[in-house]
């Protein structure tokens with residue numbers, strides 16, 4: 001459903017080559033290979049069927065002027081793929097493909113969704129890769145930099161920035177930037193006009209930039225589809241109370257705390273944390289797993305971990321907000337026997353910045369904001 005919509009948007013954007021990433025396989029390989037998307041320029045040198053045949057071309061060669069550019073794809077490890085698909089070890093498959101590419105092309109680009117560590121190893125072992133464009137979810141934007149002799153960069157996931165990389169590539173020359181040129185030293189290096197250069201920048205896709213109308217409409221449709229789908233699939237699993245849900249053991253939910261801490265509870269209800277889930281509901285994003293972890297009681301997200309994030313879709317109502325336990329920690333045992341178990345009173349900065357991240361809340365200032373959320377004594 002949603003995958004078809006996304007693919008239509010990919011088609012409209014007229015890519016030259018796209019590496020198959022771990023998340024692209026959610027709708028199955030057949031979906032990516034057939035039908036309307038048969039000619040889409042997917043590349044992956046390590047994604048194979050169970051007989052070890054490549055599922056997509058390893059690389060694509062495009063020509064710009066007289067320059068032949070080889071673009072090779074590498075797919076990162078996928079959790080829980082079907083036994084029909086194998087993500088082969090890139091170390092084994094890469095040498096052979098690179099050999100063929102470097103024979104024909106004077107510029108070799110690798111599109112990689114491998115981990116940061118694997119990418120570092122790749123640049124160390126394969127200097128014949130001139131440019132590596134990464135897609136590592138952990139790292140956000142990577143300002144173009146050299147790792148050994150490879151230029152490495154990436155744009156943050158989820159379309160928050162448009163990464164622009166201009167290459168001024170002189171085949172056979174070396175990269176010019178960042179390579180220390182000692183003053184007056186004539187060295188054996190080429191004169192600077194024979195060096196390849198680059199400039200890179202990231203354009204934030206802020207709300208002030210007008211959307212492409214057709215694509216914006218399509219995205220609205222997709223969101224609506226996801227919303228209806230998740231709503232339907234959770235409607236049957238009616239809201240349970242917090243303690244009954246084994247996925248969230250140790251949490252009582254904010255309602256329980258109210259019984260003994262009415263003053264703090266009414267203060268908390270006046271803060272925006274109490275309405276954090278309602279904010280998502282207003283935008284029909286309360287079934288979006290990219291949003292939920294920060295707009296609910298954090299400990300629940302921590303417990304669900306990345307493996308069972310879906311359980312957040314059936315979160316008990318009492319955990320649907322940035323509730324007491326997001327700051328004071330799991331409180332079920334305390335609520336059961338307050339004399340024996342004391343919850344966390346003080347709240348550390350890193351508890352806040354788990355949600356008030358640099359990306360989401362760049363202006364966050366702990367000392368200033370803590371005053372706004374500290375529950376009153378009494």
Ligand code: HEC
Nearest residue numbers: 252256257259260324325328331332335338342343344345
């Ligand atoms: C059955 C009553 C009861 C319930 C339910 C209860 N508490 Fe308490 N809570 C207490 C008592 C009693 C104290 C101790 C007060 C004292 O010693 O000053 C306390 C103390 C605290 C403190 C202060 C700890 C400190 O070190 O200063 C926090 C924070 C707290 N509770 C949070 C919670 C949260 C969060 C919940 C819900 C998960 C909760 N409480 C549920 C009775 C309760």
Ligand code: HEC
Nearest residue numbers: 272275276279294295298322326347351352355369370372
């Ligand atoms: C579980 C994630 C989470 C945690 C933990 C968290 N917040 Fe928030 N906070 C949010 C969200 C989400 C909002 C916006 C809610 C809305 O408006 O829907 C918010 C809003 C706020 C606001 C109001 C908006 C603003 O910037 O003035 C303040 C103040 C705030 N948080 C301070 C804190 C402080 C201080 C801490 C740590 C003691 C903290 N938060 C911990 C998620 C969190």
Ligand code: HEC
Nearest residue numbers: 279280283285288290291292294295354355356357360361
């Ligand atoms: C990493 C944690 C995090 C994630 C993930 C997250 N948010 Fe938030 N969100 C926050 C925090 C913190 C605030 C409060 C800071 C602020 O208002 O700028 C907030 C505030 C908001 C607000 C209120 C902004 C305003 O000024 O009124 C909206 C709306 C919102 N988030 C929607 C979303 C949606 C939709 C998603 C998923 C696409 C999402 N958030 C994902 C942490 C997060």
Ligand code: HEC
Nearest residue numbers: 257261264265268323324327345346347373374375377378
């Ligand atoms: C955004 C974080 C945050 C949330 C959410 C939050 N608190 Fe607090 N709470 C604090 C901070 C900060 C303090 C002050 C700690 C200190 O003394 O420095 C505090 C203090 C308390 C205290 C001790 C007050 C005293 O006697 O000094 C209690 C009890 C308490 N909170 C209960 C609750 C309950 C119940 C809820 C939910 C209804 C809740 N808190 C939600 C941050 C939070």
